[in-house]
Each structure stands twice: as structure tokens, then as C-alpha cells.
Amino acid sequence: MRRNSRPLKRDHHEQNHLNSKLKLSLASCIFCKIIKGKVISSDLEQGYIDLALPQPGEIPSYKLIETDLSFSFLDVGPLSKGHALIVPKFHGEKLHDLPDEHLVDILPIAKKIAIAQGLADYNVLQNNGAIAHQVVPHVHFHVIPKPSASNDEGLVIGWPTQTFEKEEMQKIYEEIKQKL
Numbered sequence: 001m002r003r004n005s006r007p008l009k010r011d012h013h014e015q016n017h018l019n020s021k022l023k024l025s026l027a028s029c030i031f032c033k034i035i036k037g038k039v040i041s042s043d044l045e046q047g048y049i050d051l052a053l054p055q056p057g058e059i060p061s062y063k064l065i066e067t068d069l070s071f072s073f074l075d076v077g078p079l080s081k082g083h084a085l086i087v088p089k090f091h092g093e094k095l096h097d098l099p100d101e102h103l104v105d106i107l108p109i110a111k112k113i114a115i116a117q118g119l120a121d122y123n124v125l126q127n128n129g130a131i132a133h134q135v136v137p138h139v140h141f142h143v144i145p146k147p148s149a150s151n152d153e154g155l156v157i158g159w160p161t162q163t164f165e166k167e168e169m170q171k172i173y174e175e176i177k178q179k180l
Contacts, residue, residue: 031138035071047104064113069105072113073176079144080153082117086110086141094128094139106141121146123155140179 062074064084072086086109088102110124123143125136126173146154164172 001128002019029091029136029138031136031140032091034073035089037085065109067105067109070109071101072109075142079142079155081111082113082119082143082145084113084143086113086143088139092139095126095139096128098139110141110143117145121154125155 026154039061061076064072064074065086066072069090070086071090075083075085086106088098089108090102092098092102107124114122122144123144123145123146125144128139128142142155148154
């Protein structure tokens, strides 16, 4: 059974609160500032901006690719050489907040960055929420080169798999499938 995907209706006060919250997020979002080329002194004081970076115009980043919908640049705190970020120009905190056309724009950029570096092994990573290790509350994708099998560079992760009985897997499947 397919559920109706109409947007939720919000009352006037709730919508105004959400609009105010979004404006505050946009005003304080480091990625929005990088994209728009705005730097404020509090970012410098908190160590978010390094003025030693090349600054084409006022954008303090090592810009790699820019499209109408996305902006990519080298991560200033890389896990390995060539670690890049791809940021949609639409401000959304989590993946499900992003319009599909922005999502469609991102993976071709990740592919180009990997090809340009000649990467044989790499991770494309995207985190949603603080518990999932999202540091900046603006959707972004990492392209992280993994030059060796060592734990000294690149993404180092554990993969704590779980086991479910067949009946439990069926229940999980049905719950998810029903909502798709």
C-alpha cells in the first residue's frame, strides 16, 4: 500500500517558526557561507576559517567543481590527501530534507573527483545527524581517498554487523516496504 506523499499542512505560527529557524540556520551555516563567499569574524575566532587558504573572490576554499546546484572543495581537515566535500547549494540538514534534483547532481561530481585523482580505492560518505557523526548541519558528501590498507589515512571504520532471525527480518522488511 502506498501512502500519500502530500506535504504536511502547517498552521501560520508553526510555519513562521520554521522559517525563522531556517533563516537562523542559513545565517550561521559554515557551508552556506563558503558557497556564498561570506566570512564573519566569529568563524575566524572559532577556527572554522583559515585565511591562509586561496580565496578566489571571497570564498575561503579550494574549490574543485561548482554547478548550479552543488559546490565541491577540498576538506580543510582531511582524512587523507585529496579528501573532498560536495555540498548542495540548497540548505538542508539531512538527506531527506534535500530536493531530488540536488541529489542527482552530487554523484556525478563525486565520480569526477575520484577519476581526477586516479583513485582505485575510496569512500563516498554522507552522515545524517549528530549521533551519526554529522558535524556541520548541512547535507554534504565526502569523497575520501583510501591510499593504503593502513589505519593511518583515509576513512577507518568498524562494521558491527547484527544477526536477526528470519521472522524479524520479514517484519522489518514489511514495515519499510509498506511505507515506500
